[in-house]
Amino acid sequence: MIFLKSILIVSIEIGSIQHIMPIAFAVIFAIILIKFSKSKLNKKQQEKVFKGLGAFVSLTVLAFHINLISKGGYSIVADLPLFLCSFMALFIFIFTESRKYWLYEILLFWIIAGTSQAVLTPDIPIGFPSFDYFRYWIAHLGLLVIIFYATFVFNLLPTWKSMFKSFLVLQVYMLTVLGINYLLGSNYSYLNKKPESASVLDVLGDWPMYLVVVEVFLIPYFFIIYLPFFIAKKLKKNPI
Numbered sequence: 001m002i003f004l005k006s007i008l009i010v011s012i013e014i015g016s017i018q019h020i021m022p023i024a025f026a027v028i029f030a031i032i033l034i035k036f037s038k039s040k041l042n043k044k045q046q047e048k049v050f051k052g053l054g055a056f057v058s059l060t061v062l063a064f065h066i067n068l069i070s071k072g073g074y075s076i077v078a079d080l081p082l083f084l085c086s087f088m089a090l091f092i093f094i095f096t097e098s099r100k101y102w103l104y105e106i107l108l109f110w111i112i113a114g115t116s117q118a119v120l121t122p123d124i125p126i127g128f129p130s131f132d133y134f135r136y137w138i139a140h141l142g143l144l145v146i147i148f149y150a151t152f153v154f155n156l157l158p159t160w161k162s163m164f165k166s167f168l169v170l171q172v173y174m175l176t177v178l179g180i181n182y183l184l185g186s187n188y189s190y191l192n193k194k195p196e197s198a199s200v201l202d203v204l205g206d207w208p209m210y211l212v213v214v215e216v217f218l219i220p221y222f223f224i225i226y227l228p229f230f231i232a233k234k235l236k237k238n239p240i
Contacts, residue, residue: 022137056138060142082186084110
């Protein structure tokens with residue numbers, strides 16, 4: 001019990017076992033699942049797996065918030081699922097159920113851009129085996145598994161227009177969250193101040209400069225995400 005208690009009060013350190021193990025597991029799981037689905041499953045079975053992934057991620061996030069509410073002291077200032085990854089994870093089942101291409105266009109860039117910082121610099125105050133620990137990794141890594149499954153199993157691919165669609169919808173989302181932060185005095189999506197834990201925002205200056213820098217680099221960052229798809233399309237049309 002003493003050992004378990006010591007684990008629970010320590011936040012996740014970058015590069016620690018609690019940081020690396022979930023990532024390694026998700027990579028192995030995604031590769032095996034995608035290869036198995038492409039080679040062994042028919043279209044209907046692939047769709048069931050996809051829907052199951054979405055339901056699992058969304059229900060995990062929903063269960064986490066229900067658990068917080070049941071304990072009392074749930075704060076609309078700090079606990080609402082309005083951080084981008086939490087918001088996506090809660091509603092990812094809509095995409096997996098519908099498989100709408102316009103949702104794929106938006107989510108591909110949001111997920112890869114949004115989860116990259118969260119995966120590399122996790123912000124988890126309570127470590128393994130807390131519910132928050134599992135919720136955090138299931139949400140962030142689950143989103144990546146889902147978007148890669150859609151890409152490699154269903155052969156969904158973005159276009160250059162997808163970058164701009166995703167960027168514009170993101171502006172709407174962020175403006176909405178800014179309004180909510182103003183009304184509640186909250187800091188969802190770190191739009192009002194940087195997180196307490198280490199993050200890439202630490203090198204981008206103080207508020208509001210880091211928001212400006214993020215906006216400036218967002219389109220080039222989206223282009224970097226799109227670049228492998230662009231190259232793959234070119235190679236497919238003109239094989240070496």
